[in-house]
Amino acid sequence: MSDLAISTLPAEVTRKRSAIGSLRLIQTASILVIALVIVSPLLMLIVASLKDDRFQILADMGSFRAFWVPNPTLANFAEVGNLSGELAFGRYLLNSLFILAATVGAGLIVNSMAGFVLAWGSLRGRALILSLVIALYVIPQESIIMPLVIMVSRAGMTDTFAVQIVPWIASPLYIFLFYQFFAQLPKELFEAAEMDGASVFRIYRSIFLPLSLPALATVSILMGIETWNQYLWPILVTQTAYARPIAVAIATFFGQDSIYWDRAMAASVLMMLPILALYLAFQRWFVSSFVGSAVKG
């Protein structure tokens, strides 16, 4: 019956259907290839972390053996998971987690407050301040890093957790992101709350902040990645193992004469997990925020 129905379809419709089918196949294949390209470095990293011969890891790099481990071992993870000793990588991971949580936590509060005041506050010269904030964003971190090192060392902050957190809490980018988000919310929300006698802080905390989950998620992820990947700054301002983050500790494996790929890979996997968890936790709002930004133009 159905064969008969298909055979009675005009030839043009059949051709169109066949073309659509081919297009979908090409689309699916393309998506698969792109996904494979994106995932393959992560896969290679995980596979390498399960090999115990650092020279074999290097030898396998140029072939498909990089994606296959015949005798997997967790020995590398055992070596980099220690919490004490001269190279306490487990401890450095905890240091990094603390720095991440404190920077992102404080960053969300400070930047959202600043963004809110710039969008709805009664501060004079808001437009000028906003322009200055945007102007600050274009100054690269590298150009101010040495003066900043001198400042923090004069303030006696060297080799502390604070020195890795405080300078990076307030950020022109995130202030601007929050400003943009808050400015798009309806004016009536602010006015109604004001008429009810709510203070500016109350309006921020009880009305605008709960509505800004996509912005909070976006800033959490972007700020988290930025904080987690800090390398040069902690090298310059930390001295001992006390507040050393994992990114600096991993560099130990890249020695003068040898590179310890096995342990470097295991430590990299451990380093990757928290930021991956952060992304997975916030990805729904993160994506919706980006989609929203695109729609609103």
Added chain:
Amino acid sequence: MGNRLLSMLMASAVLGGIAEAKTVIHVMHQGDPGWVSTYGEVAKRFEAANPDVDIELIYAPHDAYNEKFSAAVMSKQLPDVMELDAPFLANYVWSGYLQPIKPLIDQDIVGDMTASNIAQGTYPVDKELYAVGLTDSSVVLYGNRKYLEAIGARIPKGVDDAWTREEFEGYLQKLSKLEGVKWPIDTFRGYGIKTEWITYAYGPILQSAGCDLIDRKTWKSTGTLDSDACVDALTMMQKWVKNGWVVPQSSGTNQFFAEGHPAALALGGHWFYAEAAASMKDDIVVMPLPKFGPKGASPNGTWIWGITTASEHPDIAGKFVSFMLKDKQLREHAKETSGYPGLKSFAADSPLYAAGGPMAVAFEQASTTAVARPPHPAYPTITSAFMGAVDEIFNGGDVKAALTAAAEKIDEDIEENDGYPPFDEQQ
């Protein structure tokens, strides 16, 4: 209860006072996990022997050591003791960061230093010793015995017997056609241009060919680095790369002893021996660097220890350096990693480098062909300009143009610093 609290407070104040009375010595260093652990253990042993001293180790990754040092200088937080790469010594002394170390360390250590070790730690202007190391370094030519026998290559017995340029290039040609050989030589391009490798290992090829990175009397690079001899030497190396004879940068640093032994020769550091020999056993042959011109040349110099001018306790800093250089466990670790002796007592305890030992030829090079990298304050610019030029040449750039640009860059730096007085008077 109140009395108890008061006594506890008093006790903690007294203990706090004792803690504060300790002298803190800051020691800045680099190194892989093995060395980081070893330095930590040495510091603990020193503290146990000197209870009134605290050693605070400041670690900086190898690749970011210069940035860390610059930050320490700018923030006026120089450590008491610092590890430094020997060719940078002239720059650090000229800038006023290091103080003479000879009066601060045990005199038996000074007498124990090899000539090459003294040379790498001496500032050429006042001829004073500013740094000392347990180890030194060299580069040799490693060969795969099976491949060399297959092409009928002559195995040199010592430095005088080294391959000539014609022999060497002839063997590269033959090896390129030998079954099983993917690349005739690994020159360790895999170390990249962020490390000192290019200047350290390829510089002696220029010196052997009859030229240098800079004229060591006039301290001018133009006319020396871009001379015919240097252009010829780097054109020769560019040819090796173009012919596909050299392991590419992307293939890492272990193709000599990787599965299947794809590289037949390796122009490698002394540190390469331990890992290569463990994998290749009797198949490894250690040979002197070839003579590319009238004389042989080999590199020297490594990471050594100096005491900064910022140290408030240079005597204690010197005591720590002496303690560390004599530490048995530290020497054991250096031996395990085939450490190249910079102290005679360490050499006597290192059968690897003794006469008849597998790396004897490497130690022989130290007293016969070793040439230090230019001991000049402009060295950071010299090495950076030269490495950039070699990278450009290996990627197919014009040899003469690349070397001339590098030489001009070096001369510009020296001119901008008024010749780095008193180096401008040393002609």
